[in-house]
Amino acid sequence: MVLVDIWSANSRLDRAESLRKSDEWLRDLWQHPEARIVQVCGDGDLFSNESGTELRLARPAFDFEPNLHLLVGLVDDVPYFMASVMSDGPNVSLRQLAPLLDDTQRDLATTAVALHNWHTVAPFCGACGGYSEVREGGHTRVCTKCGRERYPRVDPAIIVAVRDESDRLLLAHNSTWAANRLSLLAGFVSAGESLEHAVEREVTEEVGLGVSEIAYVASQPWPFPRSVMLGFTALAADTEILVDGVEISHADWFSRVDLQAAVGAGTVVLPGESSIARRIITNWLAGKL
Numbered sequence: 207m208v209l210v211d212i213w214s215a216n217s218r219l220d221r222a223e224s225l226r227k228s229d230e231w232l233r234d235l236w237q238h239p240e241a242r243i244v245q246v247c248g249d250g251d252l253f254s255n256e257s258g259t260e261l262r263l264a265r266p267a268f269d270f271e272p273n274l275h276l277l278v279g280l281v282d283d284v285p286y287f288m289a290s291v292m293s294d295g296p297n298v299s300l301r302q303l304a305p306l307l308d309d310t311q312r313d314l315a316t317t318a319v320a321l322h323n324w325h326t327v328a329p330f331c332g333a334c335g336g337y338s339e340v341r342e343g344g345h346t347r348v349c350t351k352c353g354r355e356r357y358p359r360v361d362p363a364i365i366v367a368v369r370d371e372s373d374r375l376l377l378a379h380n381s382t383w384a385a386n387r388l389s390l391l392a393g394f395v396s397a398g399e400s401l402e403h404a405v406e407r408e409v410t411e412e413v414g415l416g417v418s419e420i421a422y423v424a425s426q427p428w429p430f431p432r433s434v435m436l437g438f439t440a441l442a443a444d445t446e447i448l449v450d451g452v453e454i455s456h457a458d459w460f461s462r463v464d465l466q467a468a469v470g471a472g473t474v475v476l477p478g479e480s481s482i483a484r485r486i487i488t489n490w491l492a493g494k495l
């Protein structure tokens with residue numbers, strides 16, 4: 207299966223998992239003449255140029271502080287750090303910026319936002335309430351009271367392209383979305399649930415359909431605030447849709463011709479270009495699923 211524009215397994219971002227355990231190594235890295243800082247503010251917005259089309263990277267201008275200067279990783283041996291800072295000039299959301307970045311810059315920005323979002327809520331130990339200190343360049347926190355280690359949390363969510371026997375695609379409207387916006391069905395994985403169970407449950411709950419032939423397609427980091435989206439395809443047992451009326455207000459089947467016509471006429475608005483939903487839909491339109 208050749209997929210169009212889906213995240214590849216290759217990343218140029220070296221997360222330096224063993225080396226980052228050393229504060230001395232991190233301190234030396236901070237002095238690297240080409241070191242840069244990805245600055246993140248507020249709810250995870252990135253410092254950008256005036257038009258919000260490029261990352262605005264800073265050079266280290268202060269002494270290294272392990273609690274504040276976190277390692278995103280290295281690209282061709284050039285280190286990139288993340289710092290959570292107060293807003294200073296133009297900034298932009300990762301959702302808006304991601305489609306404009308190349309793969310490596312997108313990896314840097316996504317990791318920086320994920321670290322920012324985790325550290326925003328992680329300072330105090332979930333077991334004893336003690337303060338936790340940053341370790342390993344920001345990829346671990348250790349409680350100063352009970353010694354427990356904590357790692358950045360990632361909440362799995364599934365997203366599924368449900369098709370019928372005629373290879374039509376099911377698209378649904380979430381009650382909270384702007385009018386005309388349609389996308390694939392998605393939902394969080396519940397405690398104790400497999401990904402396949404989550405796909406089957408979400409489809410049944412949201413549109414009343416049973417599914418088979420559940421198959422993994424691709425994944426996407428989605429740090430809003432801390433998810434990874436796991437993309438699947440599935441075959442519907444029948445075509446009669448019964449929406450839940452709460453999360454999903456309406457849903458419908460589309461042939462490729464119908465969907466392209468509806469998008470052209472503006473009666474259907476597809477999800478943003480940076481989303482895995484859009485990329486899976488694009489692959490289906492191209493006959494790649």
Ligand SMILES: [Zn+2]
Nearest residue numbers: 331334349352
């Ligand atoms: Zn603790």
